[in-house]
Amino acid sequence: MLDIVCADGLEPPLGIKQLISSSRLKNFCDKNQAIEKKRKAIFYRESYEFKEGELKKLASLGSAVLLSFSDVAYQKGIRRGIVLSKMKILVEMCRRTGCRMVFATLAQEPNMLRNAKEIESFMKVVGLRPNEIEASKKSIEELCGARK
């Protein structure tokens, strides 16, 4: 299993083969970048607000949506509930549109890293089925193949 992080020089935790820095991924799109005709990209939005049309376009381009563990772990109370609820809605929409999903920690420091078991439980909690978990793991390995 691979993990995408936001810092360099971090040690991979238990069950994680490799940590890949988001800055080294040429197909990583954040900060509300428009969904262009970029094939096999990883899209991340902190708001987790995607329109169904956008997800259909992403699905046709073979791109994926990224769900970050740090967005849940570093929120508290109601805010955490809202983020989890948005993620569950997004997972449901991705399932409907056939868009791929990838899960990562986007850790900035060693304390923010999570092991494979924790990321898998995060996938289960947001509503992924066992076959979707496997597909997500394969997707992250495939999409992280293209680096700068």
Add this chain to the structure above:
Amino acid sequence: MKVIGAFKKRYIAFRLSVDGQPPTEEAAKNLIYRHFLSFFGELGFSGLGFKIINYQNGRGIIRCHKDRHAEAIFCMACLTEWSSKKARMEPIVSSGTIFKAGQKAEEERGKS
């Protein structure tokens, strides 16, 4: 005698640290119970079948319902801060028996 009404259990071995140091048994139990209660709420916590089996020097085992063990692991992973200090509760292994959970945790400890 066959136990019919008993729920299926999962035992999760974990590592706990607050500010990089293992807390005392009393502090750890207080932290774990409070964190789980705030995460699941009273109703959710009651259905979790949660119990701290043992804890010593930053390592321990908890019990939870088999069907909800992903939620329990997720809850543990969501612990980031306690009393304004960085905290981490890392699940190491999960098993159906206390003995195996302890054994696997020891094996992992040996590897690392």
